[in-house]
Structure formats: C-alpha cells, structure tokens
Amino acid sequence: MTEKHVSGPLDGVRVIDLSTVVMGPYAAQILGDLGADVIKIESPSDSLHVGEYRNTPGMTPLHLNVNRNKRSVALDLKDEAEHARALELIHSADVLITNMRPRALARLCMTYEDLAVANPGLVYAHAAGFRADSDRADAAAYDETVQAASGLVDISNRALGTPLYLPSILADKVSGLTIVYSVLAALVHRDRTGSGQQIEIPMADTLITFNLVEHLAGHTFDPATGPTGYPRSLSEHHKAxxxxxxxxxxxxxxxxxxxxxxxxxxxxxxxxxxxxxxxxxxxxxxxxxxxxxxxxxxxxxxxxxxxxxxxxxxxxxxVLELDHSHEDPYVREGHLLETVEHPTEGPVRTIGIPVRFSATPGSIRRLAPVPGQDTAEVLAELTDAG
Known part of the structure; x- marks a missing residue:
C-alpha cells in the first residue's frame, strides 16, 4: 500500500474516530476508504482497549480489518494538555464518531452541546446499544445481547429449534453501515445549511427495524392477517x-x-x-x-x-468456502482479497472495497496503524494550522 494521494468522493472530509471494538471503527474505516482523512484517537494507557484488538507483540486480524486508512494519535484524555489537543482535533473535524458512554463524554466535555459551540458544523455520530431515552440506556451492549433484543435469536429458534446467535457480528456491522449512511446524509444537510447535528445510532433499534422488513409479515397489518416470520427463511429446507x-x-x-x-x-x-x-x-x-x-x-x-x-x-x-476465498476466481478478479506488505506485520491479506465509483474511486492508502504512530505528524498539522 502506498500513501499517495487518491481523491475519493470524501476527499477533504476529516473524521475523528473516538470509538472502540467494531461498530464505530468499521464505519470510520469505510469513510476512510472513500477518501476521508480519518484520525483515530487512542488512549496510550488503556490496556483493555488494546487487548480488544491486539495480541502482544502484533496486531490481531480484527484490528487489521477495521482500522486501515486511518492515522492513529495517542492522547490521554485524562491529562489536561492532551485533552486540550484532542478537543483541537475535534474542532478541526467534519465528523466525530464515538461509542463512549454519555457520562464519560459529559466528564470530558465532549457532548454534542459542548463541541457544537466551537464547531457548529460538526456531524456528531454517537453509537450505543440502546436509545439514550430508554430504560435500557445503560445496559451492556454486545453483539449477542443486541441479537437477542432485536429478534434474531427468536428467528434462529423458530427456524432451527435452537436459540442460536447468528455466527457473524451482524449487529456491529449493520450498525456500522447505518453510521456511514447517516453521516453522509448529515454532511449533505450541512453542505446545504451550514449546520451540523447530533446523530444517535442505537444498535438494538437498527437491528429491530432491519429484521422486521420481511419478518413483520402478517403483523404488518393491524389487526394482524397472519403470524410474524418470513416462511421461506424460517423453513428447515432453507439451506444449500x-x-x-x-x-x-x-x-x-x-x-x-x-x-x-x-x-x-x-x-x-x-x-x-x-x-x-x-x-x-x-x-x-x-x-x-x-x-x-x-x-x-x-x-x-x-x-x-x-x-x-x-x-x-x-x-x-x-458456496464460497472461507478457507479458500483467496483462491476463488470471483474474489480474485474483484480484488476483494489481496496480499500486501504491512510495515510491522509483514505479508497480510487486506479486504477490498466492494463499491466502485466511475469518477472518484475509493482506495486503500494506509494499512492499520500501530497505536499512536501518527501522533507527532497530526499534532504538528494542528500547530501549523494555528
């Protein structure tokens, strides 16, 4: 991968990724693939956060797969001076993506209300497990708990007779895609009006509405004309x-x-x-x-x-067998998996960009960074801009 400039459709948009695990980082990576300048703020001392992605001494596959096209800045938000630098970065940005708890954001003076004073055009995307105004607002949100809360476990139980979790972190990834289209819509609004806004993306709400497209079925009508559930998907014969x-x-x-x-x-x-x-x-x-x-x-x-x-x-x-996906002709011809040289990890396979733009193609300009590797570069830019 090279770091040469390639103008994607989001060239000129700056995104601050203040999120962890998969949902937020995945969304920020997609925006980076489309040309945005994504700066990931990471804590230099948050060992749990590091452990979510990496095994010493190298990076885990999940970290590599959700953090490309980003620059990593290590800042201790509990340190007054470094916290101020983080705020400077956010004030320079078009978009902030975070999944921090509301109470933590309030302590750090990083609520939307706090940040919009200095940056009224900011698109502030806050992802959480459940709506902030619900009685589940502070409930733990993992992919499994959201699958349960959204009806996916019920769908599995009805189809298979076992309350299985879907063997994919679907809640995180669908919610990540929802963050992306919501941010893009808010950027269009800002370009028309000059005003940013706060976006709340609750995982449970996202998955409930996603599942009900076909599975609301007879309950689409009130009173219901039949049961819930899409028969074709729920049939035991629905298999390869x-x-x-x-x-x-x-x-x-x-x-x-x-x-x-x-x-x-x-x-x-x-x-x-x-x-x-x-x-x-x-x-x-x-x-x-x-x-x-x-x-x-x-x-x-x-x-x-x-x-x-x-x-x-x-x-x-x-049926694509994952162990042989890199050999599959369709995958190869679409450049959906390619081996590249990572600066610290050696040869790695990187997942391609699935969408194609005729005029402003997305690109993979940087592979996933070592935490904090771009701190000096990014903070120097702030100084130069000031």
Whole structure:
C-alpha cells in the first residue's frame, strides 16, 4: 500500500474516530476508504482497549480489518494538555464518531452541546446499544445481547429449534453501515445549511427495524392477517444442497425450474410429477419438493450443476468456502482479497472495497496503524494550522 494521494468522493472530509471494538471503527474505516482523512484517537494507557484488538507483540486480524486508512494519535484524555489537543482535533473535524458512554463524554466535555459551540458544523455520530431515552440506556451492549433484543435469536429458534446467535457480528456491522449512511446524509444537510447535528445510532433499534422488513409479515397489518416470520427463511429446507463434490445454492423457483432440474439429475419420473407440471407451485408441496431436490443434488458435481442451471435459468450459486476465498476466481478478479506488505506485520491479506465509483474511486492508502504512530505528524498539522 502506498500513501499517495487518491481523491475519493470524501476527499477533504476529516473524521475523528473516538470509538472502540467494531461498530464505530468499521464505519470510520469505510469513510476512510472513500477518501476521508480519518484520525483515530487512542488512549496510550488503556490496556483493555488494546487487548480488544491486539495480541502482544502484533496486531490481531480484527484490528487489521477495521482500522486501515486511518492515522492513529495517542492522547490521554485524562491529562489536561492532551485533552486540550484532542478537543483541537475535534474542532478541526467534519465528523466525530464515538461509542463512549454519555457520562464519560459529559466528564470530558465532549457532548454534542459542548463541541457544537466551537464547531457548529460538526456531524456528531454517537453509537450505543440502546436509545439514550430508554430504560435500557445503560445496559451492556454486545453483539449477542443486541441479537437477542432485536429478534434474531427468536428467528434462529423458530427456524432451527435452537436459540442460536447468528455466527457473524451482524449487529456491529449493520450498525456500522447505518453510521456511514447517516453521516453522509448529515454532511449533505450541512453542505446545504451550514449546520451540523447530533446523530444517535442505537444498535438494538437498527437491528429491530432491519429484521422486521420481511419478518413483520402478517403483523404488518393491524389487526394482524397472519403470524410474524418470513416462511421461506424460517423453513428447515432453507439451506444449500450437497452436490457430488461439495455444496451449492440450487434454488428452483417455478415448475419449469423443477422439471429441468429433475431431468438433469436423471429423474424423468420426477420431471413428470403433477406437482411440477401445473401453472404454478402449490405452497403445500414446496417442502416435499425441496426434499426431492436434496435427494437429487448429489447426482452431479457443483460445476456440472452450474452448467445445467445456467442453461435452464435455474437460480444457482457455488458456496464460497472461507478457507479458500483467496483462491476463488470471483474474489480474485474483484480484488476483494489481496496480499500486501504491512510495515510491522509483514505479508497480510487486506479486504477490498466492494463499491466502485466511475469518477472518484475509493482506495486503500494506509494499512492499520500501530497505536499512536501518527501522533507527532497530526499534532504538528494542528500547530501549523494555528
């Protein structure tokens, strides 16, 4: 990675990342990928914070994956002089992202009301587990507790019979994306009016609304016309199929899809089944038909099914195995994983930028910094600007 200047769509926007763990850092990284100058303020003595990301002597994968395109400044916010420097940085910024507790922000004179006096154009994004005006405002917020509070655990229990947490830190990442689009909207408003604003991003609210898009279902109407839950997602048959040599997402949708699938599997008897020869599928037959698809899928390899499904317009996709993701042609061709040389960690794989801009492409200009490595550079800029 080089540090040459590349003008992304957010070139000229300064973001202060005063957040920890994943949600805030992930959002700030995306803004950095899009060209913003992201300055991460880290405490030089917060060993817990460091431990969340790193194992001595090196960086953990999670730290590397949410902190690129940032400059790191080590400041002790409990020290009067360093606290003043942190405030100078925030006053120079367009955006502040933080997930600090409200009481801590108040002690540090870093509430929105405090900061807007000197920087009225500041976009102040405060992320938390729950709404500040709710009785859960001070409740601990981890991805698991937010998955539970948002209905995801109920969805897993109904689909699988076990109250599993989704095996992804979905609450953190979806909330991080929500921070990004909220900040961008507030920047547009500021450009039109000159005024910044405070944005509150509660993780639980974000995930509740995210989950209800399809799972509110019959309760969309009042009174309800049916149960909650999206039947297709909750079905035990909602899974990839085992082919002769692996896994594939083979998803017949209409009678013709089923007929073509069964014929390709060498089952003309099933292709002639009355259930797949009407004008449409009977909902009551879908589970039984899905069992038959599972039964027939091992007749061909994944590559053979890809050819069959492409020929007959049957929805199909191979299953990406994470251990081999760097070898996957689609991943390689899209530059979604590339090996680069990190200044302190050696060769590392860096995750690509998924969106493409025709005029102002995003770029990876810096890999995740060692905590505090840019302190002198950034504070010198403040002095020069003053």
């Amino acid at each position: 199929r085992r082919t002769r040599d692996g896994l594939a997402a083979v998803v017949p949708y209409n009678p013709q899809n089923y007929r073509d699938f069964f014929a390709a599997a060498g089952r003309p008897d099933l292709a002639a089944d009355p259930r797949v020869n009407g004008p449409s599928l009977n909902v009551a037959d879908v589970d039984d038909l899905s069992d038959l698809v599972d039964e027939c899928a091992p007749a061909l390899t994944t590559a053979e099914w890809a050819e069959v499904c492409a020929k007959h317009n049957i929805p199909m996709g191979p």
